[in-house]
Amino acid sequence: MKEVLDYLEQHKEQHLEELKNFLHIPSVSTDSNHKGDVKKAAEFVAGYLTDAGFDTVEVQETKGHPLVYAEWMNAGSDAPTVLFYGHYDVQPPDPLDEWVSEPFQPEIRDGRLYARGSSDDKGQVFMHLVVLKAFLKTTGSLPINVKVCVEGEEEIGSANLYDILHEQKDKFEADFAVISDSGMVAKDQPTILYGLKGFTGLEFTLKGPDNDLHSGMYGGAIKNPAMAMAQLLATMKDEEEVVQVKGFYDKVEPLADEERQLMKESPSEDYKESTGAKEIVSEKGYTAKEHTMARPTLEINGLFSGYQGEGTKTIIPATATAKLTCRLVPGQEPEEIQDLLVDHLEKHVPKGVELSITREPLSAKAYKVDPDHPLIKKAAESFEETFNKEAVYVRMGGSIPVVEWIDAIYKMPIVLLGFGTPEDRLHSPNESFPVEHFYKGMQTLVHYWNKVKK
Amino acid sequence: MKEVLDYLEQHKEQHLEELKNFLHIPSVSTDSNHKGDVKKAAEFVAGYLTDAGFDTVEVQETKGHPLVYAEWMNAGSDAPTVLFYGHYDVQPPDPLDEWVSEPFQPEIRDGRLYARGSSDDKGQVFMHLVVLKAFLKTTGSLPINVKVCVEGEEEIGSANLYDILHEQKDKFEADFAVISDSGMVAKDQPTILYGLKGFTGLEFTLKGPDNDLHSGMYGGAIKNPAMAMAQLLATMKDEEEVVQVKGFYDKVEPLADEERQLMKESPSEDYKESTGAKEIVSEKGYTAKEHTMARPTLEINGLFSGYQGEGTKTIIPATATAKLTCRLVPGQEPEEIQDLLVDHLEKHVPKGVELSITREPLSAKAYKVDPDHPLIKKAAESFEETFNKEAVYVRMGGSIPVVEWIDAIYKMPIVLLGFGTPEDRLHSPNESFPVEHFYKGMQTLVHYWNKVKK
Incomplete structure (x- = not known):
């Protein structure tokens, strides 16, 4: 040698x-x-x-x-x-x-x-x-x-x-x-x-009226798709960053004490410093490092509805769309998690809007x-x-x-x-x-x- | 004559x-x-x-x-x-x-x-x-x-x-x-x-990290501004279309029985037919006609965060923005309602994001x-x-x-x-x-x- x-x-x-x-x-x-x-x-x-x-x-x-x-x-x-x-x-x-x-x-x-x-x-x-x-x-x-x-x-x-x-x-x-x-x-x-981590994802749209509507003429009779979107997304994660999609954590391999120790010993990134975020958050019961390295996550990657220009346009948007991806950990099957997301959305979609889902074709374990x-x-x-x-x-x-x-x-x-x-x-x-x-x-x-x- | x-x-x-x-x-x-x-x-x-x-x-x-x-x-x-x-x-x-x-x-x-x-x-x-x-x-x-x-x-x-x-x-x-x-x-x-109706409104932005982040590297440590936005917006209205902003209805002149009768007698628009919405919603306790004609409303006119193109981009967006307007009824002061909206947002903004608000300068009683x-x-x-x-x-x-x-x-x-x-x-x-x-x-x-x- x-x-x-x-x-x-x-x-x-x-x-x-x-x-x-x-x-x-x-x-x-x-x-x-x-x-x-x-x-x-x-x-x-x-x-x-x-x-x-x-x-x-x-x-x-x-x-x-x-x-x-x-x-x-x-x-x-x-x-x-x-x-x-x-x-x-x-x-x-x-x-x-x-x-x-x-x-x-x-x-x-x-x-x-x-x-x-x-x-x-x-x-x-x-x-x-x-x-x-x-x-x-x-x-x-x-x-x-x-x-x-x-x-x-x-x-x-x-x-x-x-x-x-x-x-x-x-x-x-x-x-x-x-x-x-x-x-x-x-x-x-x-x-x-x-x-x-592995990953899976999907995009979904909530449709209300056929076209953007005058918020004065119709506000009060028509479910606002952007509000429906907010209400639906808010059902997916609680304020302690715990994903609320039924079954999401069921097959997650628990984090062994030895692993948590290994992670604890690994150098820590100063997330505030490196990202500019005001405060660091994490899944209840886990450090931010454990959460990023070894716990599954659900993120909104994109969200859009209605008027995005300057000033005000008093409309009820016709649709609202969100793009979601999850990062997965061992034990979680991408297709199964995608199914759980679909089930959750279908079960929690607010009254007054129609849900359509496009599954992200790429996934990884x-x-x-x-x-x-x-x-x-x-x-x-x-x-x-x-x-x-x-x-x-x-x-x-x-x-x-x-x-x-x-x-x-x-x-x-x-x-x-x-x-x-x-x-x-x-x-x-x-x-x-x-x-x-x-x-x-x-x-x-x-x-x-x-x-x-x- | x-x-x-x-x-x-x-x-x-x-x-x-x-x-x-x-x-x-x-x-x-x-x-x-x-x-x-x-x-x-x-x-x-x-x-x-x-x-x-x-x-x-x-x-x-x-x-x-x-x-x-x-x-x-x-x-x-x-x-x-x-x-x-x-x-x-x-x-x-x-x-x-x-x-x-x-x-x-x-x-x-x-x-x-x-x-x-x-x-x-x-x-x-x-x-x-x-x-x-x-x-x-x-x-x-x-x-x-x-x-x-x-x-x-x-x-x-x-x-x-x-x-x-x-x-x-x-x-x-x-x-x-x-x-x-x-x-x-x-x-x-x-x-x-x-x-x-009168109206007032505002636009607000939730800022998380300084730039869009890789959702794999940072997902789990950083509050997702789009999710924070969904959680915050969802606090503003319940599923029965009742605005949850404290004080919003306090000064609303109650709808007299005679008025409700007048409205009942007025011709009804088939909202499903005219808008293409799948289902009609309304504020709890009021018909859709009463709600559109004579009860105050809060609508999201625009909502945007992160990636809006085709396919997937696995980011945590840096910001999320929403545009809101309210239609007001007699008794409600536009400036006072705008203040209540600001108070609500400041009180309910989720941990990990920074709130900035632009008040809509135009308003009407x-x-x-x-x-x-x-x-x-x-x-x-x-x-x-x-x-x-x-x-x-x-x-x-x-x-x-x-x-x-x-x-x-x-x-x-x-x-x-x-x-x-x-x-x-x-x-x-x-x-x-x-x-x-x-x-x-x-x-x-x-x-x-x-x-x-x-």
């Missing part, structure tokens, strides 16, 4: 220059003008793996942007096989004028590498490529069998990935998966992300891995040995669709090895990544591959 | 042609391209009154469009003086392509005169002009003293009228006022409109005249003698600012003599007025001026 770490140390500058070349390619997947660039980034990944010594390297065409698949299966049938997932496409850089340096002209300032994709996810993908190459160049082999899957459509919803994973199950089959597309709770703070799982423990140890600091264990309120898909299709454990920091400004101008995390992240990966071999 | 009625009968066709000439002038007050036309319409009114034999006729300039003032004060100091108010400006005719005949090319079809302004309000103003002329041409005098005030800014909020009435109080002073800018509950159904007042009884008799049908007594949920102003400044009784019908399509394409109401309305006015003389 020492020779691999030495190799990384000796080639530090070279690897940073190679990363800059990778980041220089504007692989913006949502912009058809960049179709050629997206392909160029795929070829960069494929070329790097070929140079590294991978047996099989494919740039697999899809209906959209290509997926890079590669494998090195010479660790022996006793050794485990890992599926590494990442993405080489990036978000658009707009608004351009807010960037201090050009988004695709990587530049280091104050120890951070500024460029679109430096953290999400080209920087983190590249760390894996370098580590795999370092093993092969120095030891001639990898500690375990490796399958690589780097897609080019993550930032546009991974439109083709589910079908590929589903239809080519044998190809991507492995013992566990590693994904590096997330972050640590703070710079230099080893972080084990062991749970993500929550994902959680046992924080005591050996693959997780080894990840924590790898982090700790490199960063010289005890790892914290967190769950996250967000969802990563590919995690849900790999879980659903392959039922394999998924290890989320993220090296980003809260300051990275993903999807925003001036995205960056700490240069130090680039080196320490690669060292962590060297430790990890060594630990997970049988 | 017979000679006046005969004169009207003999000059029927001539008067209709004159009305068409008046309607032919596109006096659209909101459109500066029509400034000259608006003035032309003012001059038409002034010219007609001069021809009729009025002593004083003025086209009084304002900061906007001119006001026509005229008086004939030769009925003697024993005779009462009436202030007649009307307006010669009209709404824009858009959308033009929905008109069957041109909006400013008056055309009679199926007994109705189609033209912008035929009902609101040039047609009704013209009936007054003709009747005054008929009296003067046939009898050489009028039964009472008459002051005429016909403005050109009603459709743009009567921007200058309040100041004029207030500053030139002596000029417009009278014993009572007559306004013909409203309608009957059905064609050929004599209608006494003896009450209008409700107006009601005693339905047994002799001036009202005489109006009912005049209607009944002409239409050969008993009059019905109604109150209306709408507000007419000039009524409130005349009431506030002069404290004189106001008689609303409206001849429109529910089918007139005011402010819409294909506005029209029944030709028969033009003749019968003028006969009603002849009866009325005769009855109100001392």
Whole structure:
């Protein structure tokens, strides 16, 4: 292992220059003008793996942007096989004028590498490529069998990935998966992300009269759809932030004392400071941190009815519409929760308005891995040995669709090895990544591959 | 009186042609391209009154469009003086392509005169002009003293009228006022409109975080402003349509049994049929008709928060805004009710959001005249003698600012003599007025001026 770490140390500058070349390619997947660039980034990944010594390297065409698949299966049938997932496409850089340096002209300032994709996810993908190459160049082999899957459509919803994973199950089959597309709770703070929330949602409209009505002529005889909406929404959550939809919490796995302890020990975000909200709220019986990380939520994402211009328009609106999504935790089935929401709305819709519902077609189950799982423990140890600091264990309120898909299709454990920091400004101008995390992240990966071999 | 009625009968066709000439002038007050036309319409009114034999006729300039003032004060100091108010400006005719005949090319079809302004309000103003002329041409005098005030800014909020009435109080002073800018509950159904609602309102915003937030990262720690809005609005009205704002009903004059009987006897609108609402609602203890005509209401006119586009955007919105107006009844002071609304909001605002309120600057007190007042009884008799049908007594949920102003400044009784019908399509394409109401309305006015003389 020492020779691999030495190799990384000796080639530090070279690897940073190679990363800059990778980041220089504007692989913006949502912009058809960049179709050629997206392909160029795929070829960069494929070329790097070929140079590294991978047996099989494919740039697999899809209906959209290509997926890079590669494998090195010479660790022996006793050794485990890992599926590494990442993405080489990036978000658009707009608004351009807010960037201090050009988004695709990587530049280091104050120890951070500024460029679109430096953290999400080209920087983190590249760390894996370098580590795999370092093993092969120095030891001639990898500690375990490796399958690589780097897609080019993550930032546009991974439109083709589910079908590929589903239809080519044998190809991507492995013992566990590693994904590096997330972050640590703070710079230099080893972080084990062991749970993500799922989600489901719907949009619904309450219709009153056929058209907006004169509030003087009809006010008093017609149910106001905006008021009906307020009354209906108010039945869904109480003032202590407890969701009132019948059955909503029924299948929620209770939060074990050990987990609550883990969360308590994890660094706390100052929510007031970071959001500007005047006061922090939380579900009765749970801290705000527990609620965001590990308890299900119901949020109104959009709400509209009637006149929105300046001044007054004395109408009774014809309709009112709300968009709702729920973040789900292990135990909750998205479709079942969606059914419960529909039942609740149908049961509580006020007299005088007609309810119509559009179910959100996308949904995801929550994902959680046992924080005591050996693959997780080894990840924590790898982090700790490199960063010289005890790892914290967190769950996250967000969802990563590919995690849900790999879980659903392959039922394999998924290890989320993220090296980003809260300051990275993903999807925003001036995205960056700490240069130090680039080196320490690669060292962590060297430790990890060594630990997970049988 | 017979000679006046005969004169009207003999000059029927001539008067209709004159009305068409008046309607032919596109006096659209909101459109500066029509400034000259608006003035032309003012001059038409002034010219007609001069021809009729009025002593004083003025086209009084304002900061906007001119006001026509005229008086004939030769009925003697024993005779009462009436202030007649009307307006010669009209709404824009858009959308033009929905008109069957041109909006400013008056055309009679199926007994109705189609033209912008035929009902609101040039047609009704013209009936007054003709009747005054008929009296003067046939009898050489009028039964009472008459002051005429016909403005050109009603459709743009009567921007200058309040100041004029207030500053030139002596000029417009009278014993009572007559306004013909409203309608009957059905064609050929004599209608006494003896009450209008007042109104007040406000807009308020609930602010949570400084920006829209990721619902996964922050859902659970941050109060959702849209949910706070729903919870707050839901405290304002219960499910039986009773306003829950403390003190809201305290000063409402109770609805006398006689009034309820009057309303019961008035023709009922089929609200389901006319609005398309699935079900009719009403304040507990009152019929929908009583509620719209004579009980105060609180309506949400607009409501908005967060994402309104297609599909899903998983955010916690930064703010939520609602626009509210109340329709008020006699006893309620607009400013006091606005204060009560503010108090209610401040008291009930949920934890975690900040409330900011913009008070609606315009407000109006409700107006009601005693339905047994002799001036009202005489109006009912005049209607009944002409239409050969008993009059019905109604109150209306709408507000007419000039009524409130005349009431506030002069404290004189106001008689609303409206001849429109529910089918007139005011402010819409294909506005029209029944030709028969033009003749019968003028006969009603002849009866009325005769009855109100001392």
